[in-house]
Amino acid sequence: xxxxxxxxxxxxxxxxxxxxxxxxxxxxxxxxxxxxxxxxxxxxxxxxxxxxxxxxxxxxxxxxxxxxxxxxxxxxxxxxxxxxxxxxxxxxxxxxxxxxxxxxxxxxxxxxxxxxxxxxxxxxxxxxxxxxxxxxxxxxxxxxxxxxxxxxxxxxxxxxxxxxxxxxxxxxxxxxxxxxxxxxxxxxxxxxxxxxxxxxxxxxxxxxxxxxxxxxxxxxxxxxxxxxxxxxxxxxxxxxxxxxxxxxxxxxxxxxxxxxxxxxxxxxxxxxxxxxxxxxxxxxxxxxxxxxxxxxxxxxxxxxxxxxxxxxxxxxxxxxxxxxxxxxxxxxxxxxxxxxxxxxxxxxxxxxxxxxxxxxxxxxxxxxxxxxxxxxxxxxxxxxxxxxxxxxxxxxxxxxxxxxx
Amino acid sequence: xxxxxxxxxxxxxxxxxxxxxxxxxxxxxxxxxxxxxxxxxxxxxxxxxxxxxxxxxxxxxxxxxxxxxxxxxxxxxxxxxxxxxxxxxxxxxxxxxxxxxxxxxxxxxxxxxxxxxxxxxxxxxxxxxxxxxxxxxxxxxxxxxxxxxxxxxxxxxxxxxxxxxxxxxxxxxxxxxxxxxxxxxxxxxxxxxxx
Numbered sequence: 001x002x003x004x005x006x007x008x009x010x011x012x013x014x015x016x017x018x019x020x021x022x023x024x025x026x027x028x029x030x031x032x033x034x035x036x037x038x039x040x041x042x043x044x045x046x047x048x049x050x051x052x053x054x055x056x057x058x059x060x061x062x063x064x065x066x067x068x069x070x071x072x073x074x075x076x077x078x079x080x081x082x083x084x085x086x087x088x089x090x091x092x093x094x095x096x097x098x099x100x101x102x103x104x105x106x107x108x109x110x111x112x113x114x115x116x117x118x119x120x121x122x123x124x125x126x127x128x129x130x131x132x133x134x135x136x137x138x139x140x141x142x143x144x145x146x147x148x149x150x151x152x153x154x155x156x157x158x159x160x161x162x163x164x165x166x167x168x169x170x171x172x173x174x175x176x177x178x179x180x181x182x183x184x185x186x187x188x189x190x191x192x193x194x195x196x197x198x199x200x201x202x203x204x205x206x207x208x209x210x211x212x213x214x215x216x217x218x219x220x221x222x223x224x225x226x227x228x229x230x231x232x233x234x235x236x237x238x239x240x241x242x243x244x245x246x247x248x249x250x251x252x253x254x255x256x257x258x259x260x261x262x263x264x265x266x267x268x269x270x271x272x273x274x275x276x277x278x279x280x281x282x283x284x285x286x287x288x289x290x291x292x293x294x295x296x297x298x299x300x301x302x303x304x305x306x307x308x309x310x311x312x313x314x315x316x317x318x319x320x321x322x323x324x325x326x327x328x329x330x331x332x333x334x335x336x337x338x339x340x341x342x343x344x345x346x347x348x349x350x351x352x353x354x355x356x357x358x359x360x361x362x363x364x365x366x367x368x369x370x371x372x373x374x375x376x377x378x379x380x381x382x383x384x385x386x387x388x389x390x391x392x393x394x395x396x397x398x399x400x401x402x403x404x405x
Numbered sequence: 406x407x408x409x410x411x412x413x414x415x416x417x418x419x420x421x422x423x424x425x426x427x428x429x430x431x432x433x434x435x436x437x438x439x440x441x442x443x444x445x446x447x448x449x450x451x452x453x454x455x456x457x458x459x460x461x462x463x464x465x466x467x468x469x470x471x472x473x474x475x476x477x478x479x480x481x482x483x484x485x486x487x488x489x490x491x492x493x494x495x496x497x498x499x500x501x502x503x504x505x506x507x508x509x510x511x512x513x514x515x516x517x518x519x520x521x522x523x524x525x526x527x528x529x530x531x532x533x534x535x536x537x538x539x540x541x542x543x544x545x546x547x548x549x550x551x552x553x554x555x556x557x558x559x560x561x562x563x564x565x566x567x568x569x570x571x572x573x574x575x576x577x578x579x580x581x582x583x584x585x586x587x588x589x590x591x592x593x594x595x596x597x598x599x600x
Contacts, residue, residue, distance in 0.1 A: 063487045087508045264566035
């Protein structure tokens with residue numbers, strides 16, 4: 001901007017010189033006039049500069065306000081603050097089972113909603129609410145269940161405690177069972193029948209980490225209440241009281257150590273002592289559960305293996321052939337692509353292992369998962385009972401869709 | 406009757422055994438323990454580590470419509486900010502992001518140099534489960550990873566082995582690592598345009 005003015009000045013002086021040399025007064029007047037113009041232009045430039053700085057500040061302030069959400073009204077801000085501290089999630093799975101020797105079935109197997117709330121940095125609530133098999137009520141096949149509802153308090157820098165109703169820390173699937181996290185349309189039969197997953201109780205559980213990757217759980221909680229007579233006498237799965245007006249004459253204690261200190265590896269071991277799984281209806285029915293498992297995922301290859309055993313004391317359980325109930329499985333898998341994985345699983349289990357004449361159930365499962373997204377999965381697999389102790393053939397082709405969020 | 410007595414004796418013995426187990430566990434709990442949640446590295450220390458004795462300055466990357474779309478496709482959800490602040494110096498950039506694992510945000514610092522990850526650190530972990538993502542056995546898997554050179558959704562050019570029981574935290578850290586690589590690339594492009 002200044003250059004053209006100076007140029008004009010030089011041209012003007014030169015042209016004056018060409019005509020007649022200006023006097024000193026004339027020169028002085030021209031210089032003063034030009035000085036005034038320069039001062040005015042400088043002022044304009046400063047004004048533009050400060051406007052630019054002002055605009056930059058306004059843009060930054062607007063961006064700050066938008067990012068921090070301060071532009072919303074008081075009630076909206078309060079609602080946003082509450083929503084920020086409240087979490088909603090869930091999972092679900094629908095199955096189709098084409099049985100070899102019985103009627104095919106379609107089942108809205110599980111529809112689950114999670115609700116959680118963070119009261120403070122150290123105190124939070126978590127719950128899981130489930131509808132099984134589509135419809136619940138008298139004479140209906142399904143159930144509405146409260147699977148978890150507890151308060152978790154980080155009572156010290158290194159420790160937390162859960163108080164309320166929680167999942168028992170045992171096995172692979174009892175705590176993590178969203179359908180996109182495991183292979184097979186149906187959950188594996190060893191954890192279902194022996195552990196028995198999904199299994200929750202009410203009580204108090206301490207948890208924390210002892211060393212990098214080494215964590216512990218220790219829980220004092222309500223116990224099982226298994227029937228003491230009939231076909232299901234001392235069957236572990238039938239002993240779950242689900243915290244529904246549960247008899248609490250005798251308690252149980254669960255301890256678990258878990259190591260996850262190497263990427264892709266999990267090793268876990270659980271011991272549980274039940275004071276009396278009959279809740280006092282027979283003279284002695286104390287019981288001990290021992291479970292160990294391992295998971296290893298390296299690149300596209302994965303393997304899971306688990307072994308679990310119940311030892312039930314007392315003559316009544318022995319007479320029913322249920323003083324020992326055990327099972328194990330091994331499940332290798334391979335991710336063919338990022339979205340497609342194939343697996344096979346071999347399982348053996350027996351809820352009558354105390355009866356020497358009983359036969360172990362031996363089951364092969366093989367099939368595939370296809371993940372549409374990380375949290376939505378389609379499943380196809382075949383369950384082949386090689387040796388079914390109850391004598392019924394439950395071989396089935398299974399199809400499923402599952403999701404979690 | 407003899408059997409009943411023997412059963413009762415056995416039960417008493419087992420209860421005593423259980424009490425011993427409880428005592429052992431109490432002793433274990435009394436040992437020095439590590440916390441799943443906590444602040445493990447401040448943003449200032451992260452910046453110091455990232456640039457050591459090198460000069461660095463704080464810069465801002467504004468999200469264009471295209472960059473926002475790419476960001477949201479990586480995260481799988483909307484991105485609240487209009488811009489991202491980062492440190493830069495000597496050709497490397499350092500980023501700090503917060504991404505929710507299961508319920509609470511994890512603060513992750515990522516240093517990118519020569520289009521590869523030079524450092525990934527968990528600055529703060531807030532959830533009570535899944536905190537193993539902060540250990541070097543997990544974070545060191547990200548070193549030297551870059552982005553796959555395809556036109557589709559940006560993704561890491563190497564495999565990350567997960568941690569069982571911490572699937573969502575692992576996913577969150579992978580997303581943040583991908584985002585830092587994408588943003589670093591954008592800053593290079595911006596500089597070349599200015600030149």
